[in-house]
Amino acid sequence: MNGPTCDEVRELAPELALGIAAGEERARALAHIATCTECRTLVDELSREADSLLQLAPQKEPPIGFEARAVRRVGGIRPRHRLRVAAAVASIVLVSVGLTALVTESATRRDRDLANRYLALLEGRSSGELFATPLLTADGARAGQVFAYEGTSNWIFIVVQARSGRGVHDVVFTPRTLAASSTAGRIRLVDGRGSWGSTTGLDLRGLHVQLFDDKGKPDFEAILPLH
Amino acid sequence: MWAASDEALLAGLATGDAEAIAAFVRRFQRRVFGLALVIVGDPGAAEDVAQETFARAWRHAQAYDVRRGPVAAWLLAITRNLAIDATRLRRAEPKDPEEILALGLPEQGAGPDERAMIGDDVARLKRAIMELPIDQRRALVLAAFYGRTAREISDSEHVPLGTAKTRIRAAMLKLRSSFGVKGERTDLR
Numbered sequence: 001m002n003g004p005t006c007d008e009v010r011e012l013a014p015e016l017a018l019g020i021a022a023g024e025e026r027a028r029a030l031a032h033i034a035t036c037t038e039c040r041t042l043v044d045e046l047s048r049e050a051d052s053l054l055q056l057a058p059q060k061e062p063p064i065g066f067e068a069r070a071v072r073r074v075g076g077i078r079p080r081h082r083l084r085v086a087a088a089v090a091s092i093v094l095v096s097v098g099l100t101a102l103v104t105e106s107a108t109r110r111d112r113d114l115a116n117r118y119l120a121l122l123e124g125r126s127s128g129e130l131f132a133t134p135l136l137t138a139d140g141a142r143a144g145q146v147f148a149y150e151g152t153s154n155w156i157f158i159v160v161q162a163r164s165g166r167g168v169h170d171v172v173f174t175p176r177t178l179a180a181s182s183t184a185g186r187i188r189l190v191d192g193r194g195s196w197g198s199t200t201g202l203d204l205r206g207l208h209v210q211l212f213d214d215k216g217k218p219d220f221e222a223i224l225p226l227h
Numbered sequence: 228m229w230a231a232s233d234e235a236l237l238a239g240l241a242t243g244d245a246e247a248i249a250a251f252v253r254r255f256q257r258r259v260f261g262l263a264l265v266i267v268g269d270p271g272a273a274e275d276v277a278q279e280t281f282a283r284a285w286r287h288a289q290a291y292d293v294r295r296g297p298v299a300a301w302l303l304a305i306t307r308n309l310a311i312d313a314t315r316l317r318r319a320e321p322k323d324p325e326e327i328l329a330l331g332l333p334e335q336g337a338g339p340d341e342r343a344m345i346g347d348d349v350a351r352l353k354r355a356i357m358e359l360p361i362d363q364r365r366a367l368v369l370a371a372f373y374g375r376t377a378r379e380i381s382d383s384e385h386v387p388l389g390t391a392k393t394r395i396r397a398a399m400l401k402l403r404s405s406f407g408v409k410g411e412r413t414d415l416r
Contacts, residue, residue: 012401015377018370019308022378039295048296049403053371054303055349056356058260061276070252074285075245149401175290182289201241201286 003032009039018048129203135160135211135222143192146222148204157197158187158209164221165192169211176206176226185209232235233298241288252281258299259306268322276313286365311374325361346402355405359398362386363409367402368396 004012009029015021016029033040074119129151135144135158143153143162149155158171173182187196211220231239236254262365263276283305291301298331304406356364365384368376381391 012398014396015370017399018374018395020370020374020376022376022393046399046403049399050371051296051300051304052348052352053356053367053375053402054262054307055258055299056353057258057262057265057303057372059257060264062260062277063255066256066277067249067273068254068258069274070256070278070281071245071248073282074240074248074252075243099382112305177289201243201289203286 004028005034006032007032009036013039013043013046016043017050019050027032035092058074076160097224104169105227131224135209135220137162137220138152138218141171143220146209148207148224150204153199154201154204156184156195156204156207158195158211160187160189160192160211162192162196162220165194167214169194169213169219171196172203172212173200174208174210175202176208182211186224200217234293236296237284237288240285243285248281248285251284255299255302256280260300262372263310264304265322266307272313273310276309279309284308294336294392307372307374313329314373324365324372351405352402355402358405359401363394363398363401366391367398370395400405 004220009016009032012021012029014024016026016033021029033043046193078186129149131146131148131150133146133148134142135146137143141163143165144158144160147157147159149157156173169187170183171185171187182202185196185198185202187194206226207224209222209224210218213219231250233254233359236247237250240251256288260273260277263280264273267273268275280302284302287305291298295301356367359367363383366380369380369383370377377391377395378388380386380395381388385389386394
């Protein structure tokens with residue numbers, strides 16, 4: 001089946017921008033704008049217009065105590081003081097040491113077995129969830145693992161075990177729901193080997209992880225699972 | 228009096244510092260809660276939506292891109308999406324579109340700093356909307372605030388689907404022209 005024309009997409013652009021286009025029609029239009037700069041620009045402009053409409057909603061004083069509850073809610077999903085930060089860092093170091101050792105000997109083990117061992121390692125530390133997903137080269141070859149932990153403090157740990165690769169690579173995260181990317185840190189590879197970990201405030205589900213070399217070329221990537 | 232920019236407050240929010248979180252919440256809470264209340268219609272549910280909006284903003288603060296629009300618009304888009312999800316769960320009916328626009332300009336009741344930051348754009352936008360034919364205005368509000376599809380608007384307004392689509396499109400086109408066309412090549416035809 002042929003994709004929609006630019007005229008058809010422009011016809012639908014207001015509904016796309018308002019987020020109310022549905023089903024097959026929406027999917028086909030989005031596939032078109034992924035490759036058509038002019039239509040994408042139009043939808044982006046209309047999306048900004050649609051978002052600006054929301055500022056017309058009447059302002060309303062929230063209930064008493066709202067601010068304090070909001071601060072607690074945001075503060076409650078991350079470490080709030082040095083002791084908790086230190087605890088999180090210590091936890092990462094401990095888990096990282098364990099993960100690195102496990103990964104080193106895991107070449108012949110099945111992923112499920114490995115994941116069970118990681119979960120056992122984490123048992124008692126928190127009630128969050130652990131993800132493990134392969135790190136791939138640009139041509140799809142396996143080149144290590146990305147581990148992500150979703151709990152009171154989210155963290156990501158990357159283990160690179162590639163055939164080759166050297167020098168400093170930027171670790172870049174792109175959340176599933178946002179187009180913007182951010183550089184989270186740097187990883188130094190020696191003979192294709194290296195590891196890196198950090199806490200993060202980003203939503204881990206569907207997070208796109210990429211490692212860029214010093215010339216900006218994406219050498220390795222992984223997409224964390226949605227579920 | 229000096230006041231931090233919205234972008235600076237968002238950067239502070241990303242640090243997770245309690246004072247920075249409080250400053251960010253204080254800046255936007257009236258707008259976020261007001262929009263949530265308009266959409267969900269219940270103060271308790273609106274507070275849930277508003278609280279989750281700030282938690283989401285914190286989680287995604289590092290990924291905010293100024294090129295995609297001002298902080299307030301980004302934050303209110305998060306609020307809208309959460310509120311629409313909440314209304315679907317609660318099967319709440321939308322408020323009459325005219326009621327939203329009749330509730331007054333958003334800067335009513337705001338402090339002087341907030342009024343200054345909201346600026347004239349919102350007032351101009353409201354004037355442009357009020358100049359739309361009432362049918363187009365209703366369709367636009369139902370779509371923009373409540374996420375109603377053209378099919379749903381067709382049902383609730385008792386008009387054919389094509390008419391609902393035309394109203395939405397015409398309203399967006401007129402608003403766009405009110406704020407100046409940014410490039411001939413991306414014009415709606």
